[in-house]
Amino acid sequence: xxxxxxxxxxxxxxxxxxxxxxxxxxxxxxxxxxxxxxxxxxxxxxxxxxxxxxxxxxxxxxxxxxxxxxxxxxxxxxxxxxxxxxxxxxxxxxxxxxxxxxxxxxxxxxxxxxxxxxxxxxxxxxxxxxxxxxxxxxxxxxxxxxxxxxxxxxxxxxxxxxxxxxxxxxxxxxxxxxxxxxxxxxxxxxxxxxxxxxxxxxxxxxxxxxxxxxxxxxxxxxxxxxxxxxxxxxxxxxxxxxxxxxxxxxxxxxxxxxxxxxxxxxxxxxxxxxxxxxxxxxxxxxxxxxxxxxxxxxxxxxxxxxxxxxxxxxxxxxxxxxxxxxxxxxxxxxxxxxxxxxxxxxxxxxxxxxxxxxxxxxxxxxxxxxxxxxxxxxxxxxxxxxxxxxxxxxxxxxxxxxxxxxxxxxxxxxxxxxxxxxxxxxxxxxxxxxxxxxxxxxxxxxxxxxx
Numbered sequence: 001x002x003x004x005x006x007x008x009x010x011x012x013x014x015x016x017x018x019x020x021x022x023x024x025x026x027x028x029x030x031x032x033x034x035x036x037x038x039x040x041x042x043x044x045x046x047x048x049x050x051x052x053x054x055x056x057x058x059x060x061x062x063x064x065x066x067x068x069x070x071x072x073x074x075x076x077x078x079x080x081x082x083x084x085x086x087x088x089x090x091x092x093x094x095x096x097x098x099x100x101x102x103x104x105x106x107x108x109x110x111x112x113x114x115x116x117x118x119x120x121x122x123x124x125x126x127x128x129x130x131x132x133x134x135x136x137x138x139x140x141x142x143x144x145x146x147x148x149x150x151x152x153x154x155x156x157x158x159x160x161x162x163x164x165x166x167x168x169x170x171x172x173x174x175x176x177x178x179x180x181x182x183x184x185x186x187x188x189x190x191x192x193x194x195x196x197x198x199x200x201x202x203x204x205x206x207x208x209x210x211x212x213x214x215x216x217x218x219x220x221x222x223x224x225x226x227x228x229x230x231x232x233x234x235x236x237x238x239x240x241x242x243x244x245x246x247x248x249x250x251x252x253x254x255x256x257x258x259x260x261x262x263x264x265x266x267x268x269x270x271x272x273x274x275x276x277x278x279x280x281x282x283x284x285x286x287x288x289x290x291x292x293x294x295x296x297x298x299x300x301x302x303x304x305x306x307x308x309x310x311x312x313x314x315x316x317x318x319x320x321x322x323x324x325x326x327x328x329x330x331x332x333x334x335x336x337x338x339x340x341x342x343x344x345x346x347x348x349x350x351x352x353x354x355x356x357x358x359x360x361x362x363x364x365x366x367x368x369x370x371x372x373x374x375x376x377x378x379x380x381x382x383x384x385x386x387x388x389x390x391x392x393x394x395x396x397x398x399x400x401x402x403x404x405x406x407x408x409x410x411x412x413x414x415x416x417x418x419x420x421x422x423x424x425x426x427x428x429x430x431x432x433x434x435x436x437x438x439x440x441x442x443x444x445x446x447x448x449x450x451x
Contacts, residue, residue: 026383026385026386027386027387027388028385028386028387028388029387029388029389030174030175030178030387030388030389030390031174032174032389032390032397033172033174033397033400035069035070035396035397035400036070036071037070038068038069038070039070040070042070042071046071046407047071047072047073048071048072048073048112048113048403048406048407049072049073049074049075049110049111049112050066050072050073050074050075050111050112050113050114050115050403051074051075051076051077051078051105051108051111051114051115052066052074052076052077052078052088052114052115052116052117053077053078053079053102053105053114053115053116053117053118053126054078054079054116054117054118054140055077055079055084055085055087055088055091055117056079056081056084056117057209058117058140058167059079059084059115059117059118059140060084060087060088060091061395062115062117062138062140062167062395062399063077063088063091063092063115064091065395065396065399066115066399066403067091067092067093068396069396069399069400069403071403071407072403074088074092074096075096075097075108075110075111076096076097076098076099076104076105076108076110076111077089077092077096077097077098077099078098078099078100078101078102078104078105079098079100080100080220080221080224080225081212081215081219081220081239082100082219082220083212083214083215083219085098100221100224102126102129103129105135106129106130106133106135107133111135112135112136112406113135113136113137113138113163113402113403113406114130114135114136114137114138115137115138115399116130116137116138116139116140117140117167118140119225119242119248119249120142120144120145120242120243120248120249120250120254121145121227121228121229121242121247121248121249122227123139123140123142123143123144123145123149123153124144124145124149124150124152124153125227126139127139127143127153127156127157127164128152128153128156130162131156131157131159131160131162131164132156132160134160134162135162136162136163136164136405136406137162137163137164137165138164138165138166138167138399138402139164139165139166139167139419140166140167141166141167141168141254141258141259141262141419141422141423142166142250142253142254142255142258142419142422142423142426143166143416143419143420143422143423144420144423144427145249145250145254146427147424147427147446147447147448148446148447150420150423150424150427151420151446153416153420154416154417154420157415157416158416163402163405163406163409163412164412164415164416164419165398165401165402165405165412165413165414165415166262166414166415166416166418166419166422167395167398167414168258168259168262168263168398168414168419168422169392169393169394169395169397169398169399170259170262170263170266170392170393171262171263171266171398171413171414171418172397172398172400172401172413172414173389173390173391173392173394173397174389174390174397175332175333175334175335175336175337175387175389175390175392176263176266176267176332176392178337178387178389179267179321179323179330179332179337180266180267180268180269182330182337182339183267183268183269183323183330184269186327187325187327187328187330187339188323188324188325188326188327188328188329188330188339189325189326189327189328189344190325190326190327191268191304191305191323191324191325192305192324192325192326193305193306193307193308193322193324194264194268194305194306194307194308194321194322194323194324195307195308195309195321195322195324196260196264196307196308196309196310196320196321196322197309197310197311197312197317197318197319197320198256198260198311198312198317198318198319198320199311199312199313199314199315199316199317199318200312200313200316201313201314201315201316202316203286205313205316206285206286206294206313207241207243207244207255208241208286208288209240209241210240211236211237211239211240212236212240215236215239215240216234217234220234220239222234222239225239229247229248230247241290243255243292244286244288244289244290244291244292245290245291245292246291246292246430249292250292250426250427250430251292251293251296251430252281252292252293252294252296252311252313253296253298253426253427253429253430254423254426254430256311257296257298257309257311257425257426257429258422258423258425258426260309260311260319260321261309261422261425261426262414262418262419262422263321263332263392264307264309264321265418265421265422266413266414266418267321267323267332268323270302271417271418271421272302272421273421273424273425273428273441273443274300274301274302274307274424274425274428274441275301275302275303275440275441276300276301276428276438276439276440276441276451277298277299277300277301277425277428277429277431277432277438277439277440278298278299278432278438278439279296279297279298279299279429279430279432279433280296280297280298280433281293281295281296281297281433282294282295283295284314285313285314286313286314292430293433294312294313294314295311295312295313295314296310296311296429296433297309297310297311298310298429298432300425300428300429318333319333319334320332320333321333326342326344327341327342327343327344328340328341328342328384329342334391334392334393335388335389335390335391335392336386336387336388336389337385337386337387338384338385338386339384339385339386340384341382341383341384342382343382346372349364349365349368349369350368353365398413398414401413424441424448427448428441428448431448435450437450437451438450438451439451
């Protein structure tokens with residue numbers, strides 16, 4: 001391009017009027033949800049007695065959070081590894097009954113409800129057995145290990161009318177609640193694109209967990225733990241790192257993507273599976289025998305704005321959502337919401353007119369400024385906002401809503417239908433990866449089909 005022609009940037013700089021400025025974003029602190037103190041007295045008749053199934057990494061965290069809530073107490077624990085029986089008693093602070101057989105908790109009339117944090121391939125059986133036995137249950141995410149499992153779980157819950165909460169705790173956070181409110185109020189205008197991402201860069205983040213040193217067939221019911229999948233010899237790594245294998249877990253989709261999807265659906269007010277999913281992924285860093293990808297990116301079609309969610313176990317990046325719209329960007333993270341406003345209007349004469357003859361261009365530019373330049377001293381200011389609040393990973397609000405739902409027989413934040421729709425997105429993501437093709441959800445047949 002010759003020097004007497006304008007580049008886009010040069011044209012804007014040379015013709016721009018003062019149409020607005022971006023003010024520094026003020027920080028506003030969100031008040032956390034009120035949860036009564038555990039020290040508050042609750043009548044014995046009003047206390048909820050729960051049992052827990054699975055006291056591993058996630059289950060021990062849930063148990064620790066649950067016993068800090070008022071009006072609830074753990075009265076029994078189940079795990080197939082005996083070492084976790086002692087762990088449960090250490091957390092609860094007393095010698096509660098423990099067992100390897102979760103059916104004993106279902107038969108126990110002293111137990112009002114359950115918490116389950118078991119490997120994905122056990123979710124369906126535990127939840128269906130629990131609701132069929134008249135027990136309400138909190139089940140860790142992802143709700144199901146397959147699309148068929150999810151449909152069977154929903155059917156069992158609808159048949160029995162029990163309270164079920166799925167454990168993607170961010171949907172009960174003040175962060176996501178405020179973001180939901182802002183989007184519903186039209187803060188970002190017309191939604192045009194949703195992005196979400198998360199990256200880790202360490203072996204623990206990639207599920208290479210150290211098995212308990214004493215683990216053996218004598219203190220672990222290995223055959224029962226394997227469930228209905230093809231049996232393999234005792235393997236401590238499979239027990240500790242089951243998320244790496246599709247036979248037991250659902251990989252990045254079930255461990256991390258489900259959080260992104262659940263939070264997104266909650267904030268956008270969506271409660272349906274995607275119409276279509278297209279994934280790319282690979283095992284690029286962790287060549288440890290796993291059969292689930294350690295890098296996984298998926299495009300989803302929900303029938304409106306495109307959704308692009310990406311996960312990486314080979315490079316650390318923040319977990320973040322970016323809801324993009326005609327009035328700006330809403331950026332949502334674990335502790336904060338940032339709103340970056342945009343006018344969606346021209347801020348300067350169109351650079352297309354650089355192709356006009358000089359006299360025509362000058363006339364257009366003068367006319368544009370006459371119609372659009374603000375009165376000096378009254379230039380509009382775009383004001384962004386930053387909201388800060390408690391971590392969306394705090395499990396107490398989600399558990400509190402579950403226990404309140406059990407007590408009052410009210411719908412919880414993340415019921416079986418919501419949980420299943422989020423899980424279906426994850427199953428579609430995995431199916432697209434393994435089939436190397438886009439997939440669609442066929443509601444009529446209840447199956448995922450190749451597009």
